[in-house]
Amino acid sequence: MGQEHFERVYSRAPWEQRVGYCRALRAGNLVFVTGTAPIDATGSGVHAPGDAFAQARRCLELIEQAIAAFGIGRSRVVRTRMFVTDISRWEEFGRAHAEFFGEHRPATTMVEVKALINPAMLIEIEADAVC
Numbered sequence: 001m002g003q004e005h006f007e008r009v010y011s012r013a014p015w016e017q018r019v020g021y022c023r024a025l026r027a028g029n030l031v032f033v034t035g036t037a038p039i040d041a042t043g044s045g046v047h048a049p050g051d052a053f054a055q056a057r058r059c060l061e062l063i064e065q066a067i068a069a070f071g072i073g074r075s076r077v078v079r080t081r082m083f084v085t086d087i088s089r090w091e092e093f094g095r096a097h098a099e100f101f102g103e104h105r106p107a108t109t110m111v112e113v114k115a116l117i118n119p120a121m122l123i124e125i126e127a128d129a130v131c
Contacts, residue, residue: 009069012043015117024066031070031129035083036062037121046120052089056082056096059125067129075104079128086122087112093123 008022016022024033038047038055039062048054064074084093090110097108106127116124 007070009066011066013039024069026070026131029131031067031072031076031131033063033066033127033129035124035126036060036066037116037118037124038062046118049120050122052084052086052092052122053096055122056093056125057100059123060096060100063125063127067127070129070131072129072131074101076129076131077101077104077106077127078130079106080108081126082108082110083113083116083124083126084110084122085113085116089122 005026005028007026009024010016011023013023021034024031026032036059038058039045040047040058046055047058060074063077063080067073067076080097082093082097084090087110093110098105116122
């Protein structure tokens with residue numbers, strides 16, 4: 001397959017160095033965005049505690065910021081994975097996802113998980129995109 005070109009984007013998240021990952025990685029024409037939590041603008045708190053729709057929207061906005069570093073937007077996202085702490089709130093999470101992507105619907109998965117890194121977080125989203 002030859003020599004692959006890798007580009008990495010980092011954020012201010014304290015976990016990146018401690019866990020050993022990057023915010024997003026481009027490998028050829030593929031972009032992989034790490035699990036994105038609803039971090040507030042300060043980078044140290046949780047955005048909209050208790051609000052499933054707002055947290056999902058925040059995750060998606062952060063994903064869009066990450067892929068913008070590679071010159072692409074939300075219409076290039078081909079897959080998302082939503083990890084939620086309460087699947088009974090699927091409609092709130094799903095509405096944010098549907099509104100965000102509009103007619104550029106990616107493949108997606110939503111699964112319930114026991115917990116996320118901060119108990120105030122209701123959702124974490126991963127995304128894959130194509131340049």
